């Protein structure tokens with residue numbers, strides 16, 4: 001009996017073009033980074049406003065700490081939002097990440113009811129529309 005071996009291939013996987021956020025570094029920076037604008041701290045491969053106590057102590061000693069601008073502050077300076085939240089036609093909130101706009105929309109829907117619509121553009125920018133009253137159908 002002869003068994004043929006099928007070659008393992010990834011051809012069945014759906015190819016999705018995901019554009020990379022150009023404000024994020026290609027490689028994880030070494031050491032601690034401290035944003036000079038907002039005070040966010042980069043450690044364990046993410047930025048946070050509320051680092052744990054041992055990280056705060058390292059920041060106070062300036063041991064292995066580099067100063068920079070975090071990606072969010074750079075986006076704000078460049079006026080390059082990654083998301084927008086429209087609040088029922090009242091005003092618009094711009095966000096530095098798509099996920100933040102989506103989370104805000106979900107929180108609004110959960111807290112205040114209404115209807116949320118998500119419109120993504122090339123996996124790089126999202127527009128979230130929240131309406132207090134459900135959208136009315138036009139007859």
Ligand SMILES: [Zn+2]
Pocket residue numbers: 035036037038039040069070071072073074
């Ligand atoms: Zn910052």
